[in-house]
Amino acid sequence: MSSTVQPRGTTKIALTAHSWLVYLFFFAPIFVLIVFSFSDDRNVGRWGGFTLEWYQDFVEHSQLQNAVWVSVRVALLSTVISVVLGTLAALALERFKFRGRKVFDALLYLPIIIPDVTMAVMMLLFFAEFFDILESVFGWDAQKGLGSITISHIAFNISFVSVVVRARLAGMSEVLEEAALDLYATRWKTFRYVTFPQIVPGVAGGALLALTLSLDDVVITQFAAGPGATTLPVFVFGLIRRGVTPLINATSVLMLAASVILVALSLAFQQFSGRGGRPSLRAARQAVSAPSTTNTQIKEGINQ
Amino acid sequence: MTMVADRPEWLEEAAVATPEFEKAAERAASRRGFLLSLPAYAYLVLFFAVPLGIVMIYSFATRNRFGGTDLSGWNLDAYRKLGEPIVRDILFRSLWLAILTTLICLVVAYPFAYFIATRTPLVRNLMLVFVMIPFWTNFLVRNYAWRVLLGNDGLFTNISEALGLGERELLFTTSAVVIGLVYGFLPFMVLPLYASIERIDLSLVEASRDLYASGFQTFRRVLLPLSMPGVIAGSILVFVPSLGAYVTPEILGGAKTTLLGSYIVTQFLTARNWPVGASLSFVLMAVMLVATLVYFRTGGRNL
Numbered sequence: 001m002s003s004t005v006q007p008r009g010t011t012k013i014a015l016t017a018h019s020w021l022v023y024l025f026f027f028a029p030i031f032v033l034i035v036f037s038f039s040d041d042r043n044v045g046r047w048g049g050f051t052l053e054w055y056q057d058f059v060e061h062s063q064l065q066n067a068v069w070v071s072v073r074v075a076l077l078s079t080v081i082s083v084v085l086g087t088l089a090a091l092a093l094e095r096f097k098f099r100g101r102k103v104f105d106a107l108l109y110l111p112i113i114i115p116d117v118t119m120a121v122m123m124l125l126f127f128a129e130f131f132d133i134l135e136s137v138f139g140w141d142a143q144k145g146l147g148s149i150t151i152s153h154i155a156f157n158i159s160f161v162s163v164v165v166r167a168r169l170a171g172m173s174e175v176l177e178e179a180a181l182d183l184y185a186t187r188w189k190t191f192r193y194v195t196f197p198q199i200v201p202g203v204a205g206g207a208l209l210a211l212t213l214s215l216d217d218v219v220i221t222q223f224a225a226g227p228g229a230t231t232l233p234v235f236v237f238g239l240i241r242r243g244v245t246p247l248i249n250a251t252s253v254l255m256l257a258a259s260v261i262l263v264a265l266s267l268a269f270q271q272f273s274g275r276g277g278r279p280s281l282r283a284a285r286q287a288v289s290a291p292s293t294t295n296t297q298i299k300e301g302i303n304q
Numbered sequence: 305m306t307m308v309a310d311r312p313e314w315l316e317e318a319a320v321a322t323p324e325f326e327k328a329a330e331r332a333a334s335r336r337g338f339l340l341s342l343p344a345y346a347y348l349v350l351f352f353a354v355p356l357g358i359v360m361i362y363s364f365a366t367r368n369r370f371g372g373t374d375l376s377g378w379n380l381d382a383y384r385k386l387g388e389p390i391v392r393d394i395l396f397r398s399l400w401l402a403i404l405t406t407l408i409c410l411v412v413a414y415p416f417a418y419f420i421a422t423r424t425p426l427v428r429n430l431m432l433v434f435v436m437i438p439f440w441t442n443f444l445v446r447n448y449a450w451r452v453l454l455g456n457d458g459l460f461t462n463i464s465e466a467l468g469l470g471e472r473e474l475l476f477t478t479s480a481v482v483i484g485l486v487y488g489f490l491p492f493m494v495l496p497l498y499a500s501i502e503r504i505d506l507s508l509v510e511a512s513r514d515l516y517a518s519g520f521q522t523f524r525r526v527l528l529p530l531s532m533p534g535v536i537a538g539s540i541l542v543f544v545p546s547l548g549a550y551v552t553p554e555i556l557g558g559a560k561t562t563l564l565g566s567y568i569v570t571q572f573l574t575a576r577n578w579p580v581g582a583s584l585s586f587v588l589m590a591v592m593l594v595a596t597l598v599y600f601r602t603g604g605r606n607l
Contacts (some may be wrong), residue, residue: 011519015419019431022416025487029449032459036452044452075497089344097330098336104341107348113596115548117565118359118585123571125582126355155351158344187336205377206540216442219565221548223572233444240448240555252445262449263440267433 030256037249044244046146054250064251067235070146075214078153083207085154086161087199093162095177110161121222123152127224144272146227153214153223160213161206168202201269208266215258313430319468322544363427363582373578386587391567391580398564401478402546408492409493409542410535417497417534420508428537432498439491446553447484454480454556476558484552489545493538501527540599544592 037055041048058064092098093105111119131142176198180190218233225234232255239248311509364378385391418433438446453460454475474480504527512522528535548564557563562570564584571581 015415018415019419022490023434026434026490029446029453029487030438030441032453033445033449044455058367066310071350085344085347086341091340092337095335096340098334098341100338100345101341106343107353108344108597111348111352112364113544115544115565115588115592116594117318117548117550117568120574121568121581121585122352122359123356123359125578126351129358151351155348158347162344212440216444218444219569233442236448237551237554240444240451243450244448248448249452252448255442255445259445260437260442263437266440267436278386289433 018046022165022167033249034253035251037246039246043245044249054246055254057247058250058254064232065237067230067232070149070229071215071231071233072144073146074150074153075211077215078150078157079149079207079210082154082161083203084211086206086210089158089166090165090169090202091195092167095174106179108159108162111156112163116217116219119152119156120127120220123148123155123220123222143228144224145228148224148226149221149229149231152220153217154250156217156220157210157213160209161203164206164209165199165202168199168205172198179191204269205266207268208262212262215255221246345410359582359585362578363586365579365582367390367577367579372425382395382583384586385580386583391393391584393566394562394567397561398547401482401485401563402543405482405489405546406493406539406543408486409490410539413490413493413497413538414535415496417501420494420498421501427544433554435491435494439495443488444551444555447552450484450487451475451555454483475556476561478557478561480556481553481561481563485546485549488549491541492541496537496541497531497534499545500531500537504530536598540595544595547591 032200036044036047038050039047039051040051040053089108090106093108095102127144127148134140134142176194177190180194185193185212216233217231218237221231222234222237225231230238232251236248236251236255239245361375362373364380366374366377366379366381368374373534386395412598420428420435455461474483492508508526508530509522512526513519517525548565549563550569553561553563557566568581568584568588571577571584577582
């Protein structure tokens with residue numbers, strides 16, 4: 001890189017200082033939050049010696065614990081379902097031309113760009129109408145809760161998963177898949193041994209994104225949740241509105257830790273895919289090693 | 305005609321067989337693609353398109369005396385209400401705060417992104433990771449951190465008192481909301497800006513300096529025009545969620561700073577005027593759609 005491109009003199013000092021300030025802005029609030037979650041003083045913002053009391057409170061708070069479990073269950077369930085549906089959608093859009101493709105593509109983009117508040121309103125009105133119909137037609141008195149939260153999370157997560165997987169598929173050549181098909185691999189075996197191993201990093205990335213989004217969401221969940229169940233962020237949001245307490249500090253730090261772990265995981269996956277990203281010829285060979293003329297042979301091929 | 309006759313026999317046969325065979329293969333592929341997309345397609349139609357349609361229907365409905373909603377007799381009353389002073393003020397306030405947030409993010413992020421883009425690859429990646437961490441961190445928690453910082457006996461207040469600036473109560477003001485929004489969406493500005501600056505051939509900057517352009521002239525005439533896609537993408541990515549923000553103003557703002565997001569939620573939870581809430585959320589979505597179209601038009605997809 002040349003010397004005129006690299007900032008020099010006062011410009012360089014100013015840019016460096018500016019960058020440090022930006023990082024200070026990013027991390028100082030988080031740092032303060034972490035420090036004061038260990039402070040033995042009911043007044044948040046005053047240091048009163050080290051304590052783990054608030055974390056103890058968190059563990060013993062039955063409503064918080066309930067909310068944590070709802071969050072975890074919703075996140076896992078919605079991630080699994082949206083990863084399957086999103087990956088299928090990505091495959092269809094990247095590898096096939098079919099009628100209704102354009103409409104589907106647009107429909108898949110909408111949940112990403114729609115404002116949270118609008119989607120929340122959509123869910124509120126939808127479940128109101130939907131449960132009315134359920135009751136009048138089937139006589140089933142359904143309540144908003146775990147199910148409705150999960151349904152709404154899947155509705156936005158499918159789109160995010162499919163975008164991530166599509167990015168991976170778009171950067172992948174179709175040559176290996178065609179080769180496998182030419183060599184009489186079945187469609188399933190081609191997917192299993194050629195396509196899937198190559199898109200694993202994309203699928204994993206999509207899953208982590210879905211998990212994060214599901215664990216973070218407040219607005220949509222608030223409108224899809226009922227008296228039966230709320231998630232951790234919605235419960236904490238309710239607590240915050242009543243005021244700042246050390247218990248919320250401790251809970252926030254734990255939520256922070258969960259996010260950082262997810263970031264670390266996704267970075268690790270990126271590294272992994274960076275190294276192992278080359279389409280493996282071995283996988284292609286494996287897929288076509290046994291010409292699948294009979295069912296037993298297919299099974300053998302899958303089991304190897 | 306003679307050309308056809310000159311073809312070898314095997315080619316002739318292939319040429320006859322191909323169109324139908326290809327058409328059949330195309331049809332099979334089309335069917336497969338449709339079947340693969342079907343689960344997600346059906347899901348999104350049922351749990352996304354239908355709810356969107358319901359919101360649209362509600363936005364044309366009328367609120368009845370009991371706080372319920374009459375779906376019969378469509379009209380534009382709910383949209384007409386958007387012109388009333390109260391709603392108009394909220395609309396303008398939200399718009400103004402979103403623009404302010406976007407401008408602040410742009411001014412803060414540009415030099416920062418340029419600095420990252422001109423580092424060595426190792427430093428660059430490290431710097432980007434430390435932008436990604438707040439990007440992925442729980443949004444609610446990040447807003448809450450500012451609530452703690454700006455609070456009555458928070459660190460910020462203590463410091464400003466110690467410095468003799470007097471007791472400055474920032475919490476529950478418009479400034480607090482803007483700080484929270486900038487804090488929340490700054491990474492959305494940094495990342496696309498970085499992506500577009502990093503792509504610029506920096507020898508152009510060198511050439512401009514060689515030709516005696518000042519640093520500012522180089523920025524104004526070379527860097528800025530070339531990084532325009534990043535500027536537009538970042539601005540939209542910040543502006544759009546700022547306009548519909550709900551969590552930040554609820555946590556950091558006060559009663560005087562009601563924004564669009566909070567107002568919509570109020571229409572549903574307390575005021576029970578569903579048609580107005582529905583029409584407002586529809587307007588909000590329309591703004592997003594226009595912004596997204598602009599984004600794609602300007603090549604945002606390549607970022």
